[in-house]
Amino acid sequence: MSLKPLLAAICTAALATGAQAEGLKVGMITTLSGGGAGLGIDVRDGFVLAVEQSGRDDIEVVVEDDQRKPDIAVQLADKLIQSEKVDVLTGIIWSNLAMAVVPGAVAQGKFYLSPNAGPSPLAGRGCHQNYFNVAWQNDNLHEAAGAHANSTGYEKTFILAPNYPAGKDALAGFKRFYEGDVAGEIYTKLGQTDYASEIAQIRASDADSVFFFLPGGMGISFLKQYADSGVDLPVVGPAFSFDQGILQAVGDAALGVHNTSQWSKDIDNPTNAAFVESFQAKYGRLPSLYASQGFDTANLLMSAMDSADVTDQDAFREALKAANFSSTRGDFEFGPNHHPIQDIYVREVIKEGDVYTNRIISVGLEDRGDAYAAECQM
């Protein structure tokens, strides 16, 4: 039982370089063990890379592993706030963990910068002046998938997602822009690994395309089984099932699939090119969208540190809101609810040499904010 805390302690010791009396202390709560660890490791590596590249010695990062468990995330947040006395929290991958930690942390006067989870309550009624989302609102990529289905001419899409809040947001997000008919709608079990039953229903329906949101291992299972089933309807989905960490495990089954993302390694700007190159040089693998989000989060934070001190909360908040940093996504700004306004791209899975990756084929939604900003009153 003591292995995980020990590992976390080693990570912490390794990362807590050059502790300074003044300066800023960041607490990162992310998933480093268990099923979803790949995502948290990418966010952490992207964040740490940006801090290292800046050469700053006035920022200290404390990394903790939440094991994808809300209760542990809450304990870690308490510890980071009360005994580590961090100024800023970040790192959470999963929406249910974010809902457990973020409201309490911002109510205690801490800043929270989300590198991934963007649950709708925190974008709408539950928004807070100290909460900034650097990734996306949860619905965004699904909305772009709906828009892409229209422009491709799909008229009967079969849609499926896991039966949990983000899954319901996903189908709602897809339907917000999709104009065709829904040929069938299935909620699968969270963590389900066998999709034979769902694929049989897709085969029996009169659908002309399939939209699915099955992040992580669920997506790998679905894609492999779908490719093996002989059903050849086109598939569209958000980038979560096609990120760099997953594609190698899916293999040929993903080739040619269209997916939507706010980031891709071929977005053409100098920051992104340098990021992709340096990430690959340091870690020996291509970055995923999660890594880009961690990288952008750290750069946003450091850009705010340049123009304000974190002890002056109002000034620091304004500095964050200005988003005066060079994003891997190119254009980046915050909407009124501190969520990004950004382009969402449509990508295609390709093979470069031996490596499966994505390239951009079009822009799905331009300068997309989110559907909940109007409900937010700070």
Added chain:
Amino acid sequence: MSWILLVEQTLNGLQFGVMLFLMAAGLTLIFGVMGLINLVHGSLYMIGAFAAAAVAAATGSFLLALIASLAAAAAAGVVVETTVIRRLYDRDHLDQVLATFALILIFSEGTRWVFGSFPLFLDPPDYLSGSVSLPFGIEYSRYRLSLIVVGLAVAAGLFWMIAKTRIGIRIRAGENDREMIGALGIDISSLYTLVFALGAALAGLAGALIGAIQSVQVGMGEPVLILAFVVIVIGGIGSIKGALIGAILVGLTDTLGGFLLPKLFALFLSPSAATSVGSSLASMSIYILMAGVLLVRPKGLFGGV
């Protein structure tokens, strides 16, 4: 809803069931013979899948990968049994749960240490991919059909071994009276190691077979482990026959429940409410089945006296 779809779903349920059986058979033998609650069984499933993925990547042969999964899981089983588990037979179940839970964490983080946190690639071989046409116009995945065949063949082999061979006699004797067969001069500790290795090998094989159509990643064993426990509780602890019947019942209930319940609710609810209520109830269906079986037969379907 056509009957072809129903047949296809029944095959899916059967396939899920026989794969569960591979897990549950080892679990129920180990519990029946040694009285051990073995949580580490899910890790052996994971080890089988990782060994298969590593060997398939190195050699390109699926058959070698399957052999590697059997060997790696059995070897891990022997190591675990002789170093840790052997000390637990006389302890109470809480100690066994704690120790085997610790082994889960050690195996998970150890696997992450060796293979990294990102899922590995393992695919069915070309000669088993694609679909096959069955009579009456049913199209079914060739690989899944092979899984059913392999699972049933393993089940038949296991029944033959338990019923007809000397080892089978010893296993049955071990279930009935451990002290007595020890007194009769059977080396009980090597019998235990053998049963543990056999159970581990079956779990490893299941991991490799399933890993080819799912994702090979750390933590893949634990959800299956929970289902395997449901299976042996339904079937009756210690009974191979119970494990087979229980596994197929659970497989069919889970697959057909997930498919039919939303349609049932759609008869009197709005489509989106039916999907959501039906899906939620389908997730509970196997546990409702377990509760129902236990109400009627508290020791499970074939759970002895």
